[in-house]
Amino acid sequence: MGGSRVRARAHRRERSFGLLVGSHVLAVVAEYASVVGVLVYAFEHGGSRATGLASVAILLPQLVGAPVAAGLVARRRPRLVRVFGFVVQSVGYTAAAGAAAADLPVAFVVAGAVVALAAVCTLRPTGAVLLPAAVRSTRELTVGSLWFSYGESAGALVGPLGAAALLTVGGSAAVLGACAAAAVASLICTWAGPAGDPPAPEVAEAKRRGRGLAVAFGIVRRRPWIAGILGLTLARYVILGALDVLLVILAFDKFGLGRNGAGWLNALLGAGAVLGAVVTTVLARRTRLAPWLAAALAGCAAAAALLGVATSWWVAVALLPIIGLGAALLDGLGRMLLQRSADPRQLGSVFALVELVGGAGLVIGSVLAQVLVAVDDVDLALYALAGVLLLVFVASARTAWRADAGADVPVVEMSLLRQLPMFAPATPLTLEAVARSAATVPVAAGRVVVTQGEPGDRFFAVAHGQFDIVMSGAHVRVAERGSFFGEVALLADVPRTATVTALVDGELLAVDRVPFLVAVTGSDTSREAAWGVVRALDLGDTDSGAPTPTDR
Numbered sequence: 137m138g139g140s141r142v143r144a145r146a147h148r149r150e151r152s153f154g155l156l157v158g159s160h161v162l163a164v165v166a167e168y169a170s171v172v173g174v175l176v177y178a179f180e181h182g183g184s185r186a187t188g189l190a191s192v193a194i195l196l197p198q199l200v201g202a203p204v205a206a207g208l209v210a211r212r213r214p215r216l217v218r219v220f221g222f223v224v225q226s227v228g229y230t231a232a233a234g235a236a237a238a239d240l241p242v243a244f245v246v247a248g249a250v251v252a253l254a255a256v257c258t259l260r261p262t263g264a265v266l267l268p269a270a271v272r273s274t275r276e277l278t279v280g281s282l283w284f285s286y287g288e289s290a291g292a293l294v295g296p297l298g299a300a301a302l303l304t305v306g307g308s309a310a311v312l313g314a315c316a317a318a319a320v321a322s323l324i325c326t327w328a329g330p331a332g333d334p335p336a337p338e339v340a341e342a343k344r345r346g347r348g349l350a351v352a353f354g355i356v357r358r359r360p361w362i363a364g365i366l367g368l369t370l371a372r373y374v375i376l377g378a379l380d381v382l383l384v385i386l387a388f389d390k391f392g393l394g395r396n397g398a399g400w401l402n403a404l405l406g407a408g409a410v411l412g413a414v415v416t417t418v419l420a421r422r423t424r425l426a427p428w429l430a431a432a433l434a435g436c437a438a439a440a441a442l443l444g445v446a447t448s449w450w451v452a453v454a455l456l457p458i459i460g461l462g463a464a465l466l467d468g469l470g471r472m473l474l475q476r477s478a479d480p481r482q483l484g485s486v487f488a489l490v491e492l493v494g495g496a497g498l499v500i501g502s503v504l505a506q507v508l509v510a511v512d513d514v515d516l517a518l519y520a521l522a523g524v525l526l527l528v529f530v531a532s533a534r535t536a537w538r539a540d541a542g543a544d545v546p547v548v549e550m551s552l553l554r555q556l557p558m559f560a561p562a563t564p565l566t567l568e569a570v571a572r573s574a575a576t577v578p579v580a581a582g583r584v585v586v587t588q589g590e591p592g593d594r595f596f597a598v599a600h601g602q603f604d605i606v607m608s609g610a611h612v613r614v615a616e617r618g619s620f621f622g623e624v625a626l627l628a629d630v631p632r633t634a635t636v637t638a639l640v641d642g643e644l645l646a647v648d649r650v651p652f653l654v655a656v657t658g659s660d661t662s663r664e665a666a667w668g669v670v671r672a673l674d675l676g677d678t679d680s681g682a683p684t685p686t687d688r
Contacts, residue, residue, distance in 0.1 A: 153280070155325040155326070155328055156263065156266055156267070156325075156326075157280075157283045157284065157287055158322075158325045159218070159222070159321075159322040159323075159325035159326045160259065160263055160284060160287045160322075161286075161287040161290055161291060162318045162319075162321050162322045162325070163222070163225070163256065163259050163291075163318065163319065163322045164259075164287055164288055164290070164291025164292075164295070165290070165291045165294050165295045165298065165318055166225070166229065166252075166295070166314075166315035166316075166318040166319055166322075167253065167256050167291065167295065168291050168292055168294075168295025168296055168299075168402065168406070169295035169296065169298050169299040169302075169311055169314065169315055169318075170229060170232070170249055170252065170253065170311065170312060170315045171194065171249075171253075171380055172295070172296055172299035172300075172303075172311065172398055172399050172402055173236075173299055173302075173303070173308040173311030173312050173315070174190055174194055174232065174245060174246060174249045174308065174312070175187050175190055175191060175380060175381070175384045175398065176299075176303060176308055176311075176384065176395050176398055176399075177190075177236055177242065177245050177307075177308035178190035178191075178242045178245075178246070179384055179388060180308075180395065181241070181242050182242055184384075184385055184389070184509065186242055187381060187384050187385070188381055188502070188505075188506035188509075190242060190246050191377070191380050191381050191502040191506070192499060192502050192503060192506075193246045193250060194246060194249050194250055194253050195253075195377060195380075195495065195498040195499050195502055196250075196495070196499060197250050197251075197253055197254035197257075197495075198253065198254065198256075198257055198491060198492070198494065198495030198498065199492060199495040199496060199499070200254065201253075201254035201255065201256070201257030201258075201491070201495075202257050202488050202489070202491035202492035202494075202495055203488070203492065204257070205217070205221075205257040205258045205261050205488045205491060208220070208258065209258075209261045209262060209265060209485065209488060214261075214262040214265040214266050215262070215266065215326065217258050217261075217262050218258060218259070218262040218263075218266070218326050219323060219326050219327060220255075220258065221255045221256070221257075221258030221259060221262070222255075222319055222320075222322045222323035222326060223323060224251060224252070224254075224255035225252045225255045225256060225319040225322075226252075226316055226319040226320050226323060227251065227252075228248050228249065228250070228251030228252025228253070228254075228255065229248065229249070229252045229312055229313075229315040229316035229319055230248070230313075230316040231247070231248030231251065232244075232245050232246075232247075232248025232249045232252065232312045232315075233248070233309050233312035233313040233315070233316055234248075234309075235247075235248055236307065236308045236309035236312055237309035237313075245308070245312070248312070249312070252315070252319070257488070257491045257495075260487045260490065260491060261485070261487040261488045261491065263284060263487075264474075264486070264487040267280045267281070267284070281420075281468075281471055281472045282413075282416065282417055282420060282468070284471065285413050285416050285464070285467065285468035285471060285472075286413045288409070288413075288464070288467055288468070289406070289409035289410045289412055289413035289464050289468075290410065290413075291406075292402075292405060292406035292409035292410075292460065292463075292464070293403055293406025293407055293409060293410050294406070295402075295406070296398075296399045296400070296401075296402030296403040296405070296406055297399065297400075297403045297406065298311075298314065298399075299311045299396075299398075299399040299402070300396040300397075300398075300399025300400050300402075300403060301396075301399075302314055303395050303396045303399060304395075304396050307395070351485040352485040352486050352488065352489035353489070355485075355486060356489075360535060361535055361536065361538040361539045362474065362486075362539075363532075363535055364426075364532045364533070364534070364535030364536030364537070364538070364539060365429075365470050365473055365474060365532075365536055365539055366489070366490065366493050366532075367528055367531055367532025367535070367536065368429050368430075368433055368466050368470055368528070368532055368536055369466065369467075369470055369490055369493050369494060369497070370493050370494075370496065370497040370500075370528060370532075371433050371436070371466065371497070371524075371525050371528040371529070371532075372463050372466040372467055372470075372494075372497065373493070373494040373495075373496075373497025373498045373501065374497040374498075374500050374501035374504075374521070374524055374525070374528070375436055375440075375459060375462075375463055375501060375521065375525070376463065376497075376498060376501065377497060377498035377499060377500060377501025377502040377504075377505070378501035378502065378504060378505040378517065378521045379402075379405065379459070379501075379505075380498075380501075380502060381502055381505040381506055381509070382505050382509070382514055382517055382518070383398050383401040383402055383405075384398045385509060385514055386401060386447070386452065386514060387400070387401055389514075390447060390514060391449045391452070401452065401456060404452065404453060404456035404457055404460065405456050405457070405459060405460035405463070406460060407457050407460060408456065408457030408458060408459060408460025408461035408462075408463075408464065409460040409461070409463065409464040410464075411457065411460075411461050411464075412460065412461040412462070412463070412464025412465050412467075412468065413464060413468065415461065415464075415465060416464065416465060416468035416469060416472075419465075419469060420469075420472060424540045425469045425472065425473055425539070425540055426473070426536050426537050426538070426539045426540050427537070428465060428469055429465065429466060429469050429470060429536060429539075430529065430533045430536065430537070432461075432462040432463075432465035432466050432469075433462065433466060433525060433528065433529050433533075434526075434529060435458060435461070435462045436458075436459050436462035436463060436466075436525055437521075437522045437523075437525035437526050437529065438522070439455045439456075439458040439459045439462070440459065440518050440519075440521045440522040440525065441518070441519060441522035442455055443455045443456075443518050444514075444515045444516070444517075444518030444519045444522065445515075447514060447515055447518070473539050473540070474486055474487070474490065500524075501521070501524075504517070504520060504521070504524065505517045505521070508520050546568065546571040546572055546574075549571035549574055549576075549645060550567050550568060550571045552597055552599060552617075552618070552645060553567060553570060553571055553574075553597060553645070554567060555618050556597060556618075556620050558623070558655075558656050559655065559656075562655055566655050567655075569651065569654075569655070570647055570651050570652070570655045573647060573648065573651040574597075574645045574646060574647045574651075575645075575646045576599070576643060576644075576645060576646075577596075577643065577644045577645075577646045578641075578642075578643050579601065579603075579638045579641070579642050579643065579644055580638065580641055581638055581639065581640045581641050581642075582637065582638060583637070583638045584635065584636070584637050584638075585603065585636045585637065585638060585644070586621070586622060586632045586634070586635065586636045587632060587635050588606075588607065588608070588631075588632050588633060588634050588635045589631050589632060590631060590632050591625070591631055591632070592622055592624075592625030592626060592631065592632045593625075593626075593648065593649045594622055594626075594646045594647065594648055594649065594652075595620065595622045595623050595626055595646070595647045595648075595649075595652045596620060596621055596622045596636075596644045596645070596646055596647075597619075597620045597644065597645040597647070598615050598616055598617050598618065598619045598620065598621075598642065598644060598645075599617060599642070599643040599644060599645050600616075600617050600642055600643050601616070601617075601638060601639070601640055601641060601642015601643060601644075602614050602615070602616055602638070602639040602640050602642065603615040603616075603619075603621070603636050603637065603638055603639065603642065603644075604636065604637045604638075604639050605621060605634050605635075605636050606634060606635045606636075606637070607633060607634040607635075612634060614639065615636070621634070621636050622636075623652075626649050626652055626653060627653075627656070
């Protein structure tokens, strides 16, 4: 019976993880496809000038959306924020599709896309918070990060390919209509899951932690190497922002590929991104990732310069996948380093800062490309892109080089502990200290973990499995993931008050007496929460004169 329940829970967790990744992939596909659809519509209705203005218009909202997303993630349940984001995306894409179908001026199509793409800012911060809560180990966190990286790469390929096909069949209206359908599907996936949604912060905690991006800036001050990773992230988005404009102009003016040519050129980038996902999987096993990030940026700069030297269709076929590969490595490896770098409660703010930096990079790249195309030609814009990437490399590489040494925060353990009432109010530093001191303990089915009446020196949080708790011969409950036991003996300094036996193979996170008590007694809120659990057990005189929350 216990085994079947565990298998059912495992199935639900896998299903929820699949829905989380699926919603991400669909949203990224829509994001890439919508940009192609809008910019092609702008070129057909106003030429390169209209394309440039439309590019800036659909990129600027990310600069506004990122702080808003940071504030929402800091104060609301991430799943609800994600649902809200998909609702807004659905509305925006639908409005843009309707405007394109009615052949309205470019501004109307752009307005709908602006609404949708601003809401995309909620996608990555909420995913960053939900992922650690959905996995059980650092290894699973790495695998989850890889799946998100696959999603980004798949979106970079499937989005432009789908846009190219739909542009041929039904123009930009068909592309944007498909984006609206993808947003609705993402909404359904998110509504059906994921399990393990972290709780929204308490108001007092939110005030203590600060608002939105202020949290992320504080993390950067404490961990300066994150600034180097953000610099490399900026470079990736400068590439994407510049190529959003340049590939449309190349497709129409240089290569004569017509309306679906921009989709095919973007698909070449996407093909490189898919290869980048495979390479990221291989590199994820290495202890040092920062050197590969630096190499990826240098490769993108070299490829952009070579494309400027020989701007032809066949050279583009050879070099655009290389740029896509480098951009994918910058995204995937950078995401892994950031995912391992902060308290799970702060990951939403960190990734919202990534969105802000990304928005700035997209605008810089787009404006740079437009100005230089107006001054001379696409060739000059490609040379300048290579130069900007080299400048970012010089400015960021040294700081980013130290990233590997700092990306060792026990994110999964912290995510598990923060779900427990006595640790939820703990400061990030306190929670990290407890997580670092904790030991992962595999437990075989049938093993007695603690015995009633014996001395107790450890607190246990259930990572996975089922544990039967019996007090004086009476069954109390079955502890599963997110549950805990062993706190009474430590808080009240008494023998164990129950016997706990593993029903199935499982895993516990064990915290020794001293770090547990230091963390729990470090604040009135934590202490009150811990003693509230003890009082709820109604153990009579169990405390044996031990200090209570009101008797310190």
